[in-house]
Amino acid sequence: YIYLCFRKIRYVFSTDIFEKLNLANQLNHISLLQNHGPEASESSTMTSSPSFSTHSDPIDPQPSPSRSPSYLDPFLSEADESCYTEVYPSIHSYVERLHTHLQSISVDSLTTNVCLSPLVQTVSAFKPTTYHSALMPWENKALEISILQRVKDLLDEVDPRTAAKHITKADCKVARILEVSPEEQSMMGVSSGMELLTLPHGHQLRQNLLERFETMSILLAVHLLGSTGSHEERASLLHKIIQIAAELKSNMGNMFGFAAVMRALDLPQVSRLKQTWMTLRQRHTEGAVLYETTLRPYMKSMSIGKESSSLSNTTVPHVVPLLTLLETSSAVGEETEMDVEMDVEMDVEMDVVMFHLGAGRTIAQLGCIFQSNAENKLQGFQEDPEVLELFLTDFQMRLLWGYKGAEKNQAQRYAKYNQVLNALSNKLEPATGSH
DSSP: OOHHHHHHHHHHHHHHHHHHHHHHHHHHHHHHHHTHHHHEEEEEHHHOOOOOOSSSTTSSSOOTTTTTOOTTTTTTTTTGGGGGGGGGTTTTSHHHHHHHHHHSHHHHHTOOOOOOOOOOSSSSSOOOOOOOOSSOOOOOTTTTTTHHHHHHHHHHHHHHHHHHHHHHHHHHHHHTTTSSSSSHHHHHTTOOOHHHTTTTGGHHHHHHHHHHHHHHHHHHHHHHHHHOHHHHHHHHHHHHHHHHHHHHHSSSSSSSHHHHHHHHHSSSSHHTOHHHHHHHHHHHHHHHIIIIIIIIHHHHHHHHSSSSOGGGGOOOOOOOOHHHHHHHHHHOOOHHHHHHHHHHHHHHHHHHHHHHHHOOOOTTOOOHHHHHHHHHHHOOOOOOOHHHHTTTHHHHHHHHHHHHHTTHHHHHHHHHHHHHHHHHHHHHSSOTTTT
């Protein structure tokens, strides 16, 4: 008699649990269809359903009420958590409430959501050969003197904070943090570029960001090394770039743009200019101290995982190490100039690699926070079209490689500019015999 009672209780309990799970999965599926589309719902169905044993041995122990399984109602208060063990659900049980909630969802709201797979982009977001600019002719050549002079004049006129805001605005658009339409979100399959860059179909976005990072660094280095005036003039320009880096880090919270500017200052062709750096220390001591004691150590600590920016202040996180790791690992046998260069830089301990991969998982979940921060930082900001152009990747590619060379092989373009920067640096301060 006791055995038969036990079997009856177990049957009712199991039926209740499976009914809860089926209803919960239906609600989860509907919610994900409404918010993220079919991809998210499929992954959720695979991960949220707990595994059950196929054995029906009546002597298996029952779940302990003290343990909260993964299918426990997330809307229950702590006082109500014990009801997942109810043998006979009450009129206000979890199952009843799921039934009510399921019936309250309008069928029309489901039919308006079309199940679409994310669109895998294979073409760069940058179109330098079709880019129109008021600052350069249609078929310009690489590094035209008149364009470089106009760019220099604009950089001299703009203050560091305004420049940092223009850079941040452009970075946020490329990273799909700002100005992402519902149609673009539907094609992406996610709501933010910060999540997209961690996914397999985010390959092109990762390539776009790496292209922007490298192009920005090269352009700033060219501006600095192309200044053929006195050491004082170069030191003044160097100080301006350091101030822009400080604004990006502290006021704008743009770690991506900050890393690009710091990369330009840390290039060997720039760092070897002893006379220029000495003049900086003499004429702009505050800037030199800021760079050597704050900005440079912070950049190094951030790259090796010992430092991270404040979430409440970050508009664009430091994603370059993550981008490099993901792209280098995904392009087996397709090594580019950037891959080779970054392979050397990323020759670090495994815990650093794991730190950046873990950071990527966190970044993917915080796209809405980065968007909110960026909107607050740029609230009321009125951009200058000409200044904004200086920091657009399409403009920079046209300026550096010209109309014909802007869309050539990436590895060839970067290798060419490595030689150009070497030549400009040696012209400013020729290498001594000991080198």
